Amino acid sequence: MLRTATFTMATLALSTLVSAQVGEENHVSQAKVPADVTMWTPSLSPEGGIAGVAGIDRSPMRPADRAHILQAMSEYSRRHGPFSTPGTRGLYERFPIFPVGGLEWDDLIMFDYVDLDSADGTREDWNCGGRYTFDGSYLNSAWIKSFDHQLIGVPVIAVLDGTVTQVRDSEPDMNEVPSDALTNYIGIHHGGDRYCWYESLRQGSATVEVGDEVRAGQQIAQVASSGSTDWPGLRFSTWEPTGNVDEWIAVEPYAGACNPGQSGWKNQVAIPVGAKCRDFGITTSNLNTFFADEIYSWRPPLEGSITLDHDRLWMWTYATDIGILSTYRLQFYDPSGNLNFDTGTEWLNFSSTSYRQFITWFVWDIPGLHTIPGTWTVNVIVNDAPYINFELEVLEPGNILPNRPPENILTTISPQNATKDDVLTCKVNTVQVPDADWDIVRYRYTWKIGGEVVRDVVSAGRADHLPRLEACDGAVVECQVIPSDGILNGPTSISKIRISGESNLDINCDGIVGIADLLIILNEWGSCSICPGDVNQDDDVNITDLLIVIAAWGDES
16 A cells, blocks of 8 residues: 655765664665655755655455445345336435545545446546546545544444445454455445445444434444555445346446536535645654554654754654655744745655655754744745644743643534535534644534534544434524543534524424423523524514414424
């Protein structure tokens, strides 16, 4: 899966920096570099530069997994069918969400799409070019950023209503290298002989059993790295009948120039172009040592500050879309705002290979960072475009910077004009550096309907979903999100929407108009915008709302 290349040092000074003072050679010898990666000697100063890189390639599939899926669908269809078999994309219900608690191409890195070229040895993706698929792929794969995120938890969500047909939940789930290991999965029949398969799941995380009916937006498991993969995420596949008996084909829901027609998603997300920073951090730990085993799916130990007497400053970043002849530049501004050190433009990837995922680590020995305490600013530029800008705290020897809470967040619920048939998504918007200490931020999502908690979950993902709301016309839905670094909480953000339609007066959607609904009105008495107790939606909870609910007392929704 991994292509690893590291760079020889240009000068004896830098060789001394990384070898003698750090205590070892560059991360990987040139003998380990694949033949299609061109090595080069970058123009580096004694102050430091790149210490190592890793271009991340594709994770293989087990052919047996595909065979098992086809067999399982055939057995279920024979046992419970026959089902209708339109067999043409576009006749089925479109997917409202990608089935993970995260944001595509934000905290979810889309890694593979379906191979649309059936010939062996060639490949094509919906966006054309074949860059985002591999030969024979039947998957839409989404990765989370690291195993550290997996340990916090990221939900897997049912993409539509359906019936659970298959569950495997007992296999190891933190595989760091490709293998022939079995994967954890859930298979769901979503109607009309269309099936979706959710693979690479976390051991013991399945919340459903065979035969269960699920609703679109319902959590069914968590992402992980079970099976043949070596990075945590979800492997999702969609299967539709061909029209022949016992025959299904993996279809690509994404539409584009090489897969024309209507998208299978209600809101398809485009593939971003250009280098993007997906994660970053600083440390005084030796990253050559940390990555010596060539496992890149864990975040290194990161720190929120350095002291003047630090040995070396290391930086680490996870990027997407690093093309050939890519460059970088770092600018270090001291606490007075003066440019103290500028690397100039240097090679980041001077090879014949472009990388969809790219890990880079740097080592620095900049004199100013040993003499000038205070808040520095570092500006990172890739391919002449802003990559990341962050503050670097430099302390006097012996000083310790207390842990800082996560930055402010802003939440939104979509779709804005939601109906009772919509899956609701609570999205977290934050700054590029969500935690000044480079801690992973986890989010506690608390969903309420009519003031009553209906879902409460902690996730490392920047989105959460709520199943469609049956019999909840006019209900007020609230999403409260608390960011945390695991020790300190950041400020809470709350979003509310009202489901379209006239209220059926079952304010908390518990199936009956009763005392709980009456208490909601009394607790919210007075002027109130988007409040559950405002059943007539006039921005005021008053005697009118009370009388309306009393008149409907005992009604079942």
